[in-house]
Amino acid sequence: MIALLALVCAAPPLSAAQQSRATPVVEVVRTHADAVVAIAATHVVTESQSMFDVFEVPRAVERSTIGSGSVIHEAGYVLTNAHVVAQASELSVVLRGGRELPAHVVAAMPAEDLAVVKADLPRGVKLQAVTLGDTDDLLVGETVVAIGAPVGLQNTVTAGIVSALDREISPRRGVAFKGLIQTDAAINPGNSGGPLFNVVGQQIGVTTAIRGDAQNVGFAIPSGKVRAMLPKLLSVESRGRARLGLMLGRERDAGVLVERVDGGSPAHKAGLEAGMVLVEVGGADTPSLADALVELLEQPTGRPFTVRAVLPEGTVDSFSVTIDEPPPPDGRALARRHLGLDVGDLDPTAATRLGLRAGAGVVVKDVERGGPAARVGLASGDLITRIGPYGVRRVSDLGVLENVGVGAEVGVRVVRIGKSRVWQTEVVLLAR
Numbered sequence: 001m002i003a004l005l006a007l008v009c010a011a012p013p014l015s016a017a018q019q020s021r022a023t024p025v026v027e028v029v030r031t032h033a034d035a036v037v038a039i040a041a042t043h044v045v046t047e048s049q050s051m052f053d054v055f056e057v058p059r060a061v062e063r064s065t066i067g068s069g070s071v072i073h074e075a076g077y078v079l080t081n082a083h084v085v086a087q088a089s090e091l092s093v094v095l096r097g098g099r100e101l102p103a104h105v106v107a108a109m110p111a112e113d114l115a116v117v118k119a120d121l122p123r124g125v126k127l128q129a130v131t132l133g134d135t136d137d138l139l140v141g142e143t144v145v146a147i148g149a150p151v152g153l154q155n156t157v158t159a160g161i162v163s164a165l166d167r168e169i170s171p172r173r174g175v176a177f178k179g180l181i182q183t184d185a186a187i188n189p190g191n192s193g194g195p196l197f198n199v200v201g202q203q204i205g206v207t208t209a210i211r212g213d214a215q216n217v218g219f220a221i222p223s224g225k226v227r228a229m230l231p232k233l234l235s236v237e238s239r240g241r242a243r244l245g246l247m248l249g250r251e252r253d254a255g256v257l258v259e260r261v262d263g264g265s266p267a268h269k270a271g272l273e274a275g276m277v278l279v280e281v282g283g284a285d286t287p288s289l290a291d292a293l294v295e296l297l298e299q300p301t302g303r304p305f306t307v308r309a310v311l312p313e314g315t316v317d318s319f320s321v322t323i324d325e326p327p328p329p330d331g332r333a334l335a336r337r338h339l340g341l342d343v344g345d346l347d348p349t350a351a352t353r354l355g356l357r358a359g360a361g362v363v364v365k366d367v368e369r370g371g372p373a374a375r376v377g378l379a380s381g382d383l384i385t386r387i388g389p390y391g392v393r394r395v396s397d398l399g400v401l402e403n404v405g406v407g408a409e410v411g412v413r414v415v416r417i418g419k420s421r422v423w424q425t426e427v428v429l430l431a432r
Contacts, residue, residue, distance in 0.1 A: 011030040011031070011033075024143065024199040024200075025143065025145050025157075025159045025199065027201070028145045028197050028199060028201050029145070029147065029157050031201055032128075032130060032147075032195075032197060032201045033096055033147055033155060033157075034095075034096050034127075034128040035070055035071045035127070035128045035129055035130045035195075036068065036069070036070055036071075036096065036130075036147045036148065036155070036194060036195060037068065037069050037070070037071065037078055037093045037094060037095055037096070037119075038065050038067070038068055038069075038093075038094040038148075038149035038152075038154045038190075039065070039066060039067045039068060039069050039078070039080055039084055039085070039091060039092070039093060039094070039103075039117065039149075039193065040064065040065050040066065040091070040092045040093075040094055040100065041064055041066045041090065041091060041092075064152070065094070065149050065152040065154070065190055066084055066190070067080055067081060067084030067085075067148075067149070067190060067191075067192045067193040067194070068080065068084075068147075068148035068149045068190065068191055068192065068193045068194030068195075068207070069084070069093070069117060069193045069194065070130045070194065070195040070203055070206075071127045071128060071129045071130060072116075072129055072130060072132070072230075072290045073129055073290045073291065073294045074126035074127050074128070074129050075118075075121065075126065075127075075294055075298070076093075076101070076103075076118055076119035076120070076121045076127060077106070077116055077117075077118055077119075077234070077290070077294055078093055078103070078116065078117040078118070078119060079114070079115075079116060079193070079195075079206060079226065080114075080115050080116075080117055080192075080193030080194075080206070081113050081114065081115060081192045081193040081206065081208055082108040082109055082110045082112070082113045082114055082115040083110070083113055083192065083208075084115065084192050084193040085105050085108055085115045085117060086108070086110065086413065086426065090356050090357065090360045091103040091104060091105065091117060093117065093119040094149075094154060095127070096154070096155055098154075101119040101120055101121065102119070102120045102357055103117045103118060103119045103120065104117065104118055104120075104359070104391055104393060105117055105118075105385070105386060105391035106118050106233065106234070106238065106391060107232070107233045107234070107235075107238050107389045107390055107391065108386065108389050108391070109229060109232065109233065109389050110389075110411075110426075111175075112177075112221070112225070112229055113177060113208050113221065114206065114221065114225075114226065114229050114233065115193075115233070116233045116234060129290070130195055130197075130202075130203040131201070131202050131203065131288070132202065132203050132223045132226060132227060132288070132289075132290070133198055133200075133202025133203060133204045133223050134202075134223070134224065135181070135204050135205070135222035135223050135224040135225075136224060138162055138165060138181065138204065138222070139162065140161075140162050140163070140164060140165060141161050141162060142161060142162050142198065142199070143159065143160075143161055143198070143199050144159070144160060144161060144162055144183055144185055144196050144197065144198060144199075144204065144205075145157065145158070145159050145185070145196070145197045145198075145199070146158045146159070146160075146183070146185040146186070146187060146191060146194060146195070146196050146197075146207055146218075147194060147195060147197070148187075148190060148191035148192075148193075148194030148195075148207065149190045149191070149194070150186075150187070150188035150189065150190040150191045151188055151189060151190050152190055153190070156191075158185045158186040158187070159185055160183050160184040160185030160186070160216065161183065161184060161185075162181060162182070162183055163182040163183055163184050163217075164181075164182040165181060165182070166178075166179055166180070167179075167180040167181070167182045167219060168180065169209055169211075169219055171209055177208065177209070177219075177221070179222060179225060180208070180209075180219040180220060180221060180222070181196065181204070181205045181219065181220040181221075181222055182217065182218070182219055183196065183205075183218050183219070183220060184216040184217070184218070185216070185218065186216055186218075187207050187210050187218035188210070191207045191218075192207060192208060192209075193206060193207065193208075194206070194207050195207070196220045202223075203223055204220075204222065204223050205220030205221060205222055205223060206220055206221040206223075206226060207219075207220045208220060208221050227250070227289060230289055230290060230293055231247055231248050231249075231289075231293060232389075233389075234290070234293035234294060234297050235293075235297075236296055236297055236299075236323060238297075238389075238390055242301050242323050242324070242325045243265060243266060243323065243324045243325065244265065244266055244267050244296065244321070244323050244324075245261060245262035245264075245265020245266060245267045245268060246258065246260075246261055246262075246265070246267040246272060246296070247259045247260035247261075247262075248278065248289060248292055248293065249289075250289070251287070251288055251289055252277045253277065253310075254279050254285070254287050255277040255278050255279035255280075255286060255287065255292070255309070255310060256277065256278045256286055256288070256289050256291075256292040257275075257276075257277055257278075258272060258273065258274050258275065258276045258277070258278060258309070259274060260274055261273055261274055265324075266321060266322055266323055266324045267321060270307070270319045270320060270321040270322075271319050272307065272309065272319055272321070275312045276309040276310065276311055276312065277309060277310040278292050278307060278308075278309050279308050279309060279310055279316070280306075280307065280308035281295035281296055281299070281305070281307050282295055282299055282305040282306065282307075283306065299321075299323055300323070301322075301323045301324070301325035302322065302323070302324075302325060303322065304320045304321065304322045305320075305321060305322075306318055306319070306320060306321075307319045307320075307321050328396055328399050329399045329401075329402045331343075331395045331396050331397065331398030331399050331401070332344075332395050332398070334398055334399065334401040334402060334404075335395075335398050335401065336368075337432075338372070338401050338404050338410070338431040338432060339371065339372050339373045339401070339410065339412075339429055339431065340367065340368035340370075340371020340372050340373045340374060340432070341364055341366070341367060341368070341371070341373045341378065342364070342365045342366040342367075342368075343362045343363060343364055343365060343384065343395055343398065344362070344363050344365050344395065345358075345359075345362065345363070345394045345395050346358055346359065346360055346361055346362065346363050346383065350363070359393040359394055360383065360385070360393070361383035361384055361385040361392060361393065361415060362383065362384045362385075362392050362393075362394065362395055362397070362398065363381070363382075363383060364378055364379065364380055364381065364382040364383070364384065365380060366380055367379060367380060371432075372429040372430055372431060372432055373429060375429075376427045376428070376429055377427070378412075378414060378427070379416070381416070381417070382414050382415065382416050383414070383415040383416075383417075384412055384413070384414060385413045385414075385415055386411075386412070386413035387400050387401065387410065387411070387412060387413075388400065388410065388411050401431075404431045405431065406431060406432055407430055407431065407432075408430070408431045409428050409429070409430060409431075410428065410429045410430075410431050411426060411427075411428055412426070412427050412428075412429060413425075413426050414426075414427055
């Protein structure tokens with residue numbers, strides 16, 4: 001088994017005196033805190049003569065902790081809030097113990113306030129992951145534990161109870177989150193995206209909001225809602241044109257239920273059917289939904305891999321599956337056609353001058369006068385970091401615009417680096 005290396009901190013054994021005082025809350029922290037991370041953003045301030053020229057030499061690089069997250073798969077996949085990653089021009093995941101790893105957004109769903117971030121791990125290294133619990137049987141009054149980085153203080157632990165269930169809040173006009181867990185465990189800015197555990201160490205919520213006009217009135221997205229959204233957040237189809245046609249559902253025994261197989265898809269051609277239970281992908285066991293989704297997501301396109309599944313009658317069979325990916329569309333041409341933008345990759349030289357990583361986003365080179373992008377104020381030098389729910393790291397990622405219809409609303413996350421500050425905003429363009 002591959003060791004977790006020094007990226008996590010093993011809990012030291014307890015003395016006899018400590019053992020006598022170790023409560024369930026203490027055990028949750030000792031055994032699961034390594035699966036909790038802080039999420040940091042990098043902001044760059046430049047000495048630019050032109051307010052929006054991103055290619056000037058930076059004056060300062062500022063890092064700040066903006067939220068928390070939980071590792072949902074050992075390969076570095078981190079669950080957090082969409083509003084946490086929306087604040088970041090460039091992301092890092094900070095492990096317990098202080099090790100900082102570059103990271104990028106895999107997918108974000110602002111309407112659900114959920115996102116998945118992928119940390120870039122050294123080769124052969126795995127992280128400790130949480131176990132998502134079942135929230136169908138939560139008890140009002142049961143003990144819960146929140147771990148996160150409030151106001152940047154990483155590995156902060158608070159405890160409380162489930163104060164109420166099925167709450168609804170509206171953090172801003174036109175936005176409503178329903179079915180939330182209310183807790184009196186202290187939650188503060190920086191806790192957002194972090195886990196809420198029950199006393200057996202299962203993550204039962206994602207802390208998401210507080211009532212600013214009250215004390216100890218916090219809210220968390222139930223893990224049941226997270227399970228329902230994971231197939232979209234970790235979809236093979238989120239890689240652009242990759243196509244599998246397989247929808248997974250709840251965990252069953254040692255595998256994950258196949259809920260739907262699209263007709264004519266690679267999964268259908270391989271012989272997979274709804275009602276089967278996936279137990280292995282590419283030689284790796286898939287006991288949890290996150291395991292199955294990540295193993296599928298990391299399979300190469302155009303190369304067959306083996307899937308093992310339990311059939312409805314109880315027998316186990318193997319299937320050879322090949323993820324289909326037609327030649328990628330011209331992302332630059334799509335951006336020009338639908339959005340009125342000329343774009344390019346953020347090359348390593350420019351990225352270094354900014355203190356950023358190559359692949360931090362796509363650079364806007366020119367904006368067509370009167371086009372969709374110009375009408376919402378985009379300008380040369382802006383960085384595009386997300387289209388809809390999907391992170392954008394290079395021009396080829398703009399292939400997600402391929403199926404955009406005329407008049408469709410396209411959400412674009414934009415970072416603008418000015419003379420003395422960084423602006424980040426979400427704009428909605430009407431595609432043409």
